[in-house]
Amino acid sequence: MQLLILSILLPFLAAALIPLIHRRIGNFNIGWLVLSIPVLLFGFFASQIPMVSSRETLLTSVEWIPSLGINFNAYLDGLSLIMALLITGVGSLVVLYSIYYLSPTDSFPHFYAYLLLFMGAMLGVVLSDNLMVLYVFWELTSISSFLLIAFWYHRKNSRYGAQKSLLITVFGGFAMFAGFLMLYAMTGTLSIRETAAAMGQLTEHALFYPAMFLILLGAFTKSAQFPFHIWLPDAMEAPTPVSAYLHSATMVKAGIYLVARFTPIFGGTSAWFWTITIVGLVTLFWGAFCAIRQTDLKALLAYSTISQLGLIMSLLGMGSAALHYGNTEAGALYGLAIFAALFHLVNHSTFKGALFMVVGIIDHQVGTRDIRRLGGLMALLPVTFTFAVIGSFSMAGLPLLNGFLSKEMFFTASLNAASMPGLFSTSWGWLIPVIAWLASVLTFIYAMIIVFRTFLGNRDSKAVEKRPVEPPIGMLISPAILSILIVGLFFAPNLLGDHLLKPALEQLLPGISGASPDSIYAWHGVNTELLMTIGIVLIGSVLFITFDRWKVIFKIQPAGWTFNALYNYALTSSENAASFVTRSYMTGRLHQYFFYILLFFVVSTGGTLLLSDALSISFVQDAPISIYELMLVIVMIITAISILFTRSRLSAILMNGVLGYSISIFFVLFRAPDLALTQLVIETVTTALFLLCFNYLPEWKREPLPKRKKARNAGLAIAGGLVITLTGLSVNSADLFETISGYFQNSYELAGGQNIVNSILGDFRALDTMLEGLVLFIAGIGVYTLIRLKLKKEAGADGD
Amino acid sequence: MESLIIILVGVLSTVAFYLLLSRNIVRVILGTAILSHAAHLMILAMGGLKIGSAPLLGEEAETYVDALPQALILTAIVISFAVTAFILVLAYRAYQELGTDDLEEMRGTDNE
Numbered sequence: 001m002q003l004l005i006l007s008i009l010l011p012f013l014a015a016a017l018i019p020l021i022h023r024r025i026g027n028f029n030i031g032w033l034v035l036s037i038p039v040l041l042f043g044f045f046a047s048q049i050p051m052v053s054s055r056e057t058l059l060t061s062v063e064w065i066p067s068l069g070i071n072f073n074a075y076l077d078g079l080s081l082i083m084a085l086l087i088t089g090v091g092s093l094v095v096l097y098s099i100y101y102l103s104p105t106d107s108f109p110h111f112y113a114y115l116l117l118f119m120g121a122m123l124g125v126v127l128s129d130n131l132m133v134l135y136v137f138w139e140l141t142s143i144s145s146f147l148l149i150a151f152w153y154h155r156k157n158s159r160y161g162a163q164k165s166l167l168i169t170v171f172g173g174f175a176m177f178a179g180f181l182m183l184y185a186m187t188g189t190l191s192i193r194e195t196a197a198a199m200g201q202l203t204e205h206a207l208f209y210p211a212m213f214l215i216l217l218g219a220f221t222k223s224a225q226f227p228f229h230i231w232l233p234d235a236m237e238a239p240t241p242v243s244a245y246l247h248s249a250t251m252v253k254a255g256i257y258l259v260a261r262f263t264p265i266f267g268g269t270s271a272w273f274w275t276i277t278i279v280g281l282v283t284l285f286w287g288a289f290c291a292i293r294q295t296d297l298k299a300l301l302a303y304s305t306i307s308q309l310g311l312i313m314s315l316l317g318m319g320s321a322a323l324h325y326g327n328t329e330a331g332a333l334y335g336l337a338i339f340a341a342l343f344h345l346v347n348h349s350t351f352k353g354a355l356f357m358v359v360g361i362i363d364h365q366v367g368t369r370d371i372r373r374l375g376g377l378m379a380l381l382p383v384t385f386t387f388a389v390i391g392s393f394s395m396a397g398l399p400l401l402n403g404f405l406s407k408e409m410f411f412t413a414s415l416n417a418a419s420m421p422g423l424f425s426t427s428w429g430w431l432i433p434v435i436a437w438l439a440s441v442l443t444f445i446y447a448m449i450i451v452f453r454t455f456l457g458n459r460d461s462k463a464v465e466k467r468p469v470e471p472p473i474g475m476l477i478s479p480a481i482l483s484i485l486i487v488g489l490f491f492a493p494n495l496l497g498d499h500l501l502k503p504a505l506e507q508l509l510p511g512i513s514g515a516s517p518d519s520i521y522a523w524h525g526v527n528t529e530l531l532m533t534i535g536i537v538l539i540g541s542v543l544f545i546t547f548d549r550w551k552v553i554f555k556i557q558p559a560g561w562t563f564n565a566l567y568n569y570a571l572t573s574s575e576n577a578a579s580f581v582t583r584s585y586m587t588g589r590l591h592q593y594f595f596y597i598l599l600f601f602v603v604s605t606g607g608t609l610l611l612s613d614a615l616s617i618s619f620v621q622d623a624p625i626s627i628y629e630l631m632l633v634i635v636m637i638i639t640a641i642s643i644l645f646t647r648s649r650l651s652a653i654l655m656n657g658v659l660g661y662s663i664s665i666f667f668v669l670f671r672a673p674d675l676a677l678t679q680l681v682i683e684t685v686t687t688a689l690f691l692l693c694f695n696y697l698p699e700w701k702r703e704p705l706p707k708r709k710k711a712r713n714a715g716l717a718i719a720g721g722l723v724i725t726l727t728g729l730s731v732n733s734a735d736l737f738e739t740i741s742g743y744f745q746n747s748y749e750l751a752g753g754q755n756i757v758n759s760i761l762g763d764f765r766a767l768d769t770m771l772e773g774l775v776l777f778i779a780g781i782g783v784y785t786l787i788r789l790k791l792k793k794e795a796g797a798d799g800d
Numbered sequence: 801m802e803s804l805i806i807i808l809v810g811v812l813s814t815v816a817f818y819l820l821l822s823r824n825i826v827r828v829i830l831g832t833a834i835l836s837h838a839a840h841l842m843i844l845a846m847g848g849l850k851i852g853s854a855p856l857l858g859e860e861a862e863t864y865v866d867a868l869p870q871a872l873i874l875t876a877i878v879i880s881f882a883v884t885a886f887i888l889v890l891a892y893r894a895y896q897e898l899g900t901d902d903l904e905e906m907r908g909t910d911n912e
Binding site: 588589590591594595598617619621622623624625629630633636637640641643644649652653656659660663666667670671672673674675678679682685686689690693694696697698700701705713714716717718720721722724725728729731732739740741744745747748754755756757760761765768769772775776778779780782783786787789 | 884886
């Protein structure tokens, strides 16, 4: 069944067709046509749910570059299906939302072409089973993200943010690519499933850890993990539908997907466990901490996304221990963390997508996203307010909303990780739940900021002039659907759990039974997790109310000591270094350029000659030398050297003529009559031309060169001549290759020509000769133009 | 014979290189002309010298010299002529416009 591959290609196809269709349909909004594609794909993927929930997978394969083992293998299992449903589902909602969000002055075809490009690339990432194909799609998502962030490219900040995201994610992509190549070197296959099967005994391999860390670098940069998180807040310059889609629901989850996908390959080692857990927890805490102090709603959501991605990442880290313990009780307990990660992955897309859309509505209807200028919107935008409450409270992990369920699971997983004995427990293990809890308090605070600072309080009518009203109904449909999902998933989580999460988990951790809970319960009785949540609400509320009193702690971090400053410094200094290097050799001085070229030639050719031991001189194959030839050679050498010392231009030109005529005599001696004739004619014309120009050119001046420079030039020239001589002599004394010239001696049979040279030029290599004629023609035009061209002298132009 | 020609090629290219490193435009042009002479001789020597008669089938000889280098050189002579002619006229025009034949002084005289 090729439908799977078709589903990846469909968005690309549509993206290519958009500019063509756009011109034909006039005023009709192309977004409605675009909407059909994610909806269609969502329907297709939804129809695969029964297949996956019966624990089956789908593999389709098309040969691409079979000689390199690169096949377009599309593989659909639980994990891929979850991602594919998110990509197409959120994609549909975002396209619908964007139809109302974009203003008529925006370029719709560009926007939707980029968006579809992204959709196809993202589907490719999550459905590819081949590492090379995965990499290609991975970079395509970076490129489409770049294009979408820079959608309003007339803004400086948009261009800055686009460049930053591209530099950081592509840097990670390259690292990941190197990691993939190492994997290939270890296993000899590019298929992810086959790699996973072959990895078991490879932990001792020297490349195992380098490959692991390089691949993690790719995942961490893409998923905005600390310290690579700095690109995500700047990516908020993109239109809000893009932020909702790429930078919270899908693209930044590619790193999460990659880590989950590679858990069966690298999981079970302590390096994998601790790297991901620690990076995830640091990101979780730092993102939440930074989110609180933001005054721009979108920046707040960006940091909150970073924080939530860290949460999912740390869960994947903790869960990887399951592979170490295998099919035991401990393995099952750790495996729960991966279940929680997958669950939160879905939940985060719902509530964060809704929140971004809410912020988009506020921005669209009020004209600002600045928290300090907002307030009291509840009465004016009651519907939007409802969505904001649902989204925020779910993010804060409050009951009756899906965030509560996955947050509780997160606490369970972190408590498990802290209390489990065995390889991964250290005396620092208790820090995991503590950091998790602290970060959740901060999460609660910023979730409250979104609701209370924006919608409650007094409306500052001076700051916001226009009186906001609810947006068109079309803009409310998408957040409404997401809000219904948020509530619905709380009451019926097992629908998702049984049909998608459990199959995905079982396919990721085959052989570990009991990793997924029998069913997801909201009420576990009074346990530590519930107490933690209650503590969060109590302490979080107190801290939120007293926020103004303790926000001075944000000033502890000295200004300028940020990763952003480091990034900017690295960017400007690398630009300066590049421009310094360029300016140091691009001087505009021809003789310097030639000096570099010649130096490179001498070093590379001469060096190769010496190092590869190719130097050999023998005179065995030489033809005998007659006295005339010897005299001619001596004449030429003397003439050539005297050109260097003559002061008179006339003698230099004539001596060049002597060289040319001598060569034509050589051509006669060496049985090359055609060459001799041509050389004779050409040399005559060249000398005449030299003399003609000479008439117009000034007398030679002594070159004002210091002796040292002259000696340097002479040394290099001699070295160059020496390299040529030695190379020539070495080639002459060895028969490395058989000559191909015998073929051309059949010129009469093959080309009907008695003169072999003419047959080569006019028949065997006729195309060369034609192009040679073209060169002559172009040179002729050049000469003619230069002579006839009358440059307009500008008045006051410098130069005399 | 081949070795002798190769040594001649070495001397010619040394002279050409030194001229190319000069700042005077006519010396640079002379350098390119001499360098192409050297290259032509080099190609011819690489094919072996004087080991047969001229590559004309009408000679009905036992062996002919290698015709392929000759064909290559024939193309090269014409191209190098075209290049030399073009830069000579360029030098002439540059002197007319800029009043100098010193590459150093020509540098950066953009009238744009």
